[in-house]
Amino acid sequence: MTDSTVAAAIGEHIRAFNHRDLAALMDGFTEDAVWITGTTVVRGRTALTELFADAMAGLLPRLTVQNLLADADRAACQLVETMTVAGEERTCSVAGFYRLRDGRITAAKIYREGSADVV
Template sequence: MSDLLRRHVAAFNDRDVEALLAGFTDDAGWITGTTVARGRAGLRELFESAVTRLLPTLTIDTVVADGDVVAAELTERLTHEGEDRTFAIAAFYRLRDGRIASAKIYREGSAEL
């Protein structure tokens, strides 16, 4: 799993939406705060918006895996309304066939900016 998560974070940090989407199953779901994205089209819209609007970068701090379930502590740095911000994130992933089938992301404070 550590390789899958590292590739996911590298694609996210590189703002490479195609590489990012390649790490997900076709029917993957993603939940952050009140935002829910499902399937490749929903994930594409979510990630294209995030990587161009917020300019985020992620750092992996801790990863715990048990079979197809992975929990990760991440640090997110982004720009919102011209202000640089840093957040602690807890991310919970379910994997299927070597790809991310679902993710639920919790940002310290509020997931809504």
């Protein structure tokens, strides 16, 4: 994969996430994808669909890319996330590290400033 292909795949992931387009978001993952946020580990597209559907419905999150570095089959992003928690809007910094295969995300590790838990 080229750096621009990786960057485009991550860009589409962010676009689908922000538009709450669950079908397009899931199309961007491999069947065996692994998503790690804090102590939460989610494996496979079925479990990822549930994770993202719940987040999109409950938190109304939105991501803004600050920086994106892509190299071969990997990407690192610095993001700002805005979400609603208990009726209150919150903004935090996020770092995301992605591994891709054939243009799809196969693994991601997400670090949220402060705590990864949204409670």
